[in-house]
Amino acid sequence: MLGALLYLRLTSLKNITLSRLRRLKQPKYFLGAAVGVAYFYFMLFRRFSGGSTSLAGIPSSLSAGLGTTYNFTATLSIFGALVLLAIVLFTWALPKEKPGLPFTEAEVAFLFSAPISRRRLIHFRLAGAQIRILFSAVIFTLISRGWSFLGGGALTHVLGWWLILTTLNLHFTGAALTINRHIDNGANPVIRRWLILAGVALLLLVSTLSILIAAPSFPDGNIGPGDIADWLARCIDSGPLHWLLIPGKLIIAPFLAANSSEFFRTVGPAALILIGHYFWVARQEASFEEASIAYAEKRAARLARVRDGTYRLGQDKAKARREAFSLRVPGRSELAFLWKNLLGTQPYFHARVWLGCALLISIAVPWIVRSEHLKLGANFIITFSAIFSAYTLLLGPQLARQDLRSDLPHADILKTYPLAGWQIILGEILTPIAILTGLLWLNLLAQVLALAPMADTISWLTPGFRFTASLCIGAIIPVLCALQLLIPNAAALLFPAWFQSTRQRSGGIDMIGQRLIFVFGQLLVILLSLFPAILGAALVIFASQWLIGACAAVILGTLVALTILGAEIACGLWWLGERFDKFDLATELRA
Amino acid sequence: MIEVSGLTKRYGTFTAVRDLSFTVQPGEVLGLVGPNGAGKTSTLRSLAGIIPANAGRIHIHGVDLGTDPVSAKRQLAFFPDEPRLFEYLTVRQHLNFVARIYGVTDYAALAQPLLEELEIADKADQLPSELSRGMKQKLAIACGLLHSPRVMFFDEPLTGLDPLGIRRMKDSILSRARAGAAIVLSSHLLHLLEEVCSHVLILKKGEKIAHGTLAEISAQFAHGENNVSLEEIFIRATGGSEN
Numbered sequence: 046m047l048g049a050l051l052y053l054r055l056t057s058l059k060n061i062t063l064s065r066l067r068r069l070k071q072p073k074y075f076l077g078a079a080v081g082v083a084y085f086y087f088m089l090f091r092r093f094s095g096g097s098t099s100l101a102g103i104p105s106s107l108s109a110g111l112g113t114t115y116n117f118t119a120t121l122s123i124f125g126a127l128v129l130l131a132i133v134l135f136t137w138a139l140p141k142e143k144p145g146l147p148f149t150e151a152e153v154a155f156l157f158s159a160p161i162s163r164r165r166l167i168h169f170r171l172a173g174a175q176i177r178i179l180f181s182a183v184i185f186t187l188i189s190r191g192w193s194f195l196g197g198g199a200l201t202h203v204l205g206w207w208l209i210l211t212t213l214n215l216h217f218t219g220a221a222l223t224i225n226r227h228i229d230n231g232a233n234p235v236i237r238r239w240l241i242l243a244g245v246a247l248l249l250l251v252s253t254l255s256i257l258i259a260a261p262s263f264p265d266g267n268i269g270p271g272d273i274a275d276w277l278a279r280c281i282d283s284g285p286l287h288w289l290l291i292p293g294k295l296i297i298a299p300f301l302a303a304n305s306s307e308f309f310r311t312v313g314p315a316a317l318i319l320i321g322h323y324f325w326v327a328r329q330e331a332s333f334e335e336a337s338i339a340y341a342e343k344r345a346a347r348l349a350r351v352r353d354g355t356y357r358l359g360q361d362k363a364k365a366r367r368e369a370f371s372l373r374v375p376g377r378s379e380l381a382f383l384w385k386n387l388l389g390t391q392p393y394f395h396a397r398v399w400l401g402c403a404l405l406i407s408i409a410v411p412w413i414v415r416s417e418h419l420k421l422g423a424n425f426i427i428t429f430s431a432i433f434s435a436y437t438l439l440l441g442p443q444l445a446r447q448d449l450r451s452d453l454p455h456a457d458i459l460k461t462y463p464l465a466g467w468q469i470i471l472g473e474i475l476t477p478i479a480i481l482t483g484l485l486w487l488n489l490l491a492q493v494l495a496l497a498p499m500a501d502t503i504s505w506l507t508p509g510f511r512f513t514a515s516l517c518i519g520a521i522i523p524v525l526c527a528l529q530l531l532i533p534n535a536a537a538l539l540f541p542a543w544f545q546s547t548r549q550r551s552g553g554i555d556m557i558g559q560r561l562i563f564v565f566g567q568l569l570v571i572l573l574s575l576f577p578a579i580l581g582a583a584l585v586i587f588a589s590q591w592l593i594g595a596c597a598a599v600i601l602g603t604l605v606a607l608t609i610l611g612a613e614i615a616c617g618l619w620w621l622g623e624r625f626d627k628f629d630l631a632t633e634l635r636a
Numbered sequence: 637m638i639e640v641s642g643l644t645k646r647y648g649t650f651t652a653v654r655d656l657s658f659t660v661q662p663g664e665v666l667g668l669v670g671p672n673g674a675g676k677t678s679t680l681r682s683l684a685g686i687i688p689a690n691a692g693r694i695h696i697h698g699v700d701l702g703t704d705p706v707s708a709k710r711q712l713a714f715f716p717d718e719p720r721l722f723e724y725l726t727v728r729q730h731l732n733f734v735a736r737i738y739g740v741t742d743y744a745a746l747a748q749p750l751l752e753e754l755e756i757a758d759k760a761d762q763l764p765s766e767l768s769r770g771m772k773q774k775l776a777i778a779c780g781l782l783h784s785p786r787v788m789f790f791d792e793p794l795t796g797l798d799p800l801g802i803r804r805m806k807d808s809i810l811s812r813a814r815a816g817a818a819i820v821l822s823s824h825l826l827h828l829l830e831e832v833c834s835h836v837l838i839l840k841k842g843e844k845i846a847h848g849t850l851a852e853i854s855a856q857f858a859h860g861e862n863n864v865s866l867e868e869i870f871i872r873a874t875g876g877s878e879n
Contacts, residue, residue, distance in 0.1 A: 365763050457716060464706065
């Protein structure tokens with residue numbers, strides 16, 4: 046019987062590999078694969094080839110800043126064991142009901158009704174997970190090649206990762222079966238969960254108290270981040286946590302082994318833990334079928350939502366929400382799309398929440414920057430909001446997708462509406478524009494308020510200039526967002542087959558490459574689009590500031606930039622609208 | 637009224653619909669039938685303005701769909717085989733949204749009776765995910781009917797409906813036709829044609845094989861025989877294969 050199950054696994058693997066190789070005949074996948082391979086080559090192989098790797102420590106350039114009495118491997122062992130302990134505790138504490146084993150819907154349909162024992166099904170599940178675990182072990186090894194403090198070789202690292210991941214997988218399976226058995230035996234799932242959470246809370250309390258009582262003294266003198274990490278690790282590795290971390294340390298030890306002899310010395314205890322886990326799982330008699338079917342259905346529904354673009358992270362089921370504003374009839378049709386798409390976002394994208402945030406910033410930022418105790422507050426706020434603004438502007442359009450990209454499966458219905466194509470495109474992009482603009486305006490407010498004390502030392506940063514500049518930037522922001530959002534929406538319309546494939550959670554190096562091409566393509570187009578506006582505004586400001594003053598020049602330059610960007614957006618909307626009118630998703634995907 | 641002349645739809649070198657002409661008068665229900673790949677869906681999607689035709693003219697209630705699509709679309713409603721609903725809009729919010737798109741100012745007064753007629757008034761605050769397949773279909777119909785269209789297109793209207801839902805869908809189509817709407821529906825279900833359609837248009841490989849009332853079509857392919865079933869007529873008309 047196990048032969049048939051192995052056949053299913055291996056044949057599926059062979060077929061998926063062949064289909065992915067076959068699709069390389071299509072230029073979009075070939076190009077994606079080429080970019081993906083290049084990316085991995087430079088990220089994983091070339092990146093670390095030049096770095097110094099000493100067995101005992103980290104690169105000399107880095108070790109100089111870390112401190113003197115530092116043993117990174119020991120520290121990592123403690124932190125790694127802590128992470129494993131946290132994972133194990135969550136595994137037991139998280140399930141609100143009977144946890145299922147991760148079977149797919151097809152596996153449920155074919156295997157659960159087949160004459161296969163539960164024990165064999167569990168082994169099938171464990172064997173199936175091995176392919177993913179081995180692949181992950183290789184990828185993690187490639188990534189951890191750059192951790193120059195590690196000793197050992199590629200083989201010990203692969204085996205080390207395999208031991209960690211396999212033990213974790215066995216623990217997940219064993220925990221799921223145990224919880225199923227307890228609930229089947231009459232344990233109340235809610236009480237069970239609260240008991241475990243209470244145990245975790247008690248453990249935290251006792252550990253914190255023991256750390257507070259017996260904490261090692263904080264290192265003195267010229268200390269680096271390594272000394273702080275080492276002190277923290279010694280704090281953690283005390284009291285009851287010291288004993289609870291031992292299994293984790295034993296499992297991690299082969300991966301951290303400095304050489305082959307140390308690996309062989311440490312692999313025994315780790316293997317014993319793994320074998321113990323295996324027998325714990327293999328000897329269990331618990332009914333997991335019902336929970337596994339529910340799991341498979343939930344997983345399939347989530348995948349379907351990912352495919353049709355309606356999946357929201359951390360939200361498995363849609364919820365009815367309060368409307369952001371009342372949609373009166375009649376009125377501009379484009380606003381109906383804003384109203385509709387806002388209903389599909391998080392509830393905090395609401396005018397009242399934005400106004401509350403603005404009020405909070407208006408009170409908190411001046412207090413922080415004027416406070417004697419928080420001298421670095423202004424610098425922190427300026428730096429943080431500048432970084433956040435840059436990320437919002439660059440990555441925001443990829444994350445805020447409540448536009449045509451979400452509604453593409455509804456294209457047939459949208460096209461029956463009595464609206465011009467450009468109206469639909471404009472309406473669709475209004476929601477992400479509103480969200481990104483709101484975020485950027487809040488950042489701008491924080492920046493402007495944080496810059497206020499600097500006016501005392503910088504002569505040209507007068508209140509008038511600050512006010513003018515912020516108004517001008519505030520006016521530019523929604524236009525910039527609109528331009529940014531036109532690009533991914535254009536990509537969805539121009540390359541629907543490509544776009545559809547990149548938004549699916551399908552694997553493969555070619556898919557990673559395709560996503561990279563999209564991101565770089567967006568950056569290139571936005572730079573090209575911004576160039577005329579920046580050039581025009583700069584020329585106007587440079588030429589006019591001597592005549593009309595800095596404030597007026599900035600206003601004039603902004604108007605020029607807004608005109609150029611507005612014209613670009615209008616052209617983009619018109620062109621995309623024409624494209625949408627001729628668009629047929631079914632045909633495009635068939636091509 | 638729907639007037640179609642010389643409609644042609646091509647996908648690359650493949651011609652899905654070739655030089656198709658017909659008229660549907662107010663109160664008529666035209667059944668579009670044919671084997672798989674005959675061009676039914678392409679025809680229906682071209683008529684609803686979802687995909688542009690490569691050649692020919694389509695007039696919806698006198699308005700040319702090619703030159704004034706926005707005005708033409710105000711007159712029509714398209715009902716796909718699968719109800720395409722917005723996941724985060726409740727039943728009531730769907731109607732509010734559609735009312736704004738079509739500019740139906742008195743939608744509140746129209747929506748309530750419509751929801752009651754379709755028996756989903758008690759689901760007004762529920763999301764599509766909370767509705768059964770039949771309820772979703774009813775919501776899609778309510779959205780399509782809100783702006784009182786004079787022309788309606790149904791693509792496989794009975795897909796996924798239970799017997800009661802099928803009965804109500806047939807009644808709904810007939811009552812709209814009696815109220816003066818011109819209706820085109822595509823279906824594989826021949827009993828639907830017998831019960832609902834006043835006219836039938838048989839397509840094969842994108843071309844019109846036959847067009848007329850059920851009696852005319854029967855006479856054309858019965859070859860003088862009596863009591864020839866519609867199924868037999870369909871098989872004779874299409875040659876019994878897709879090719």
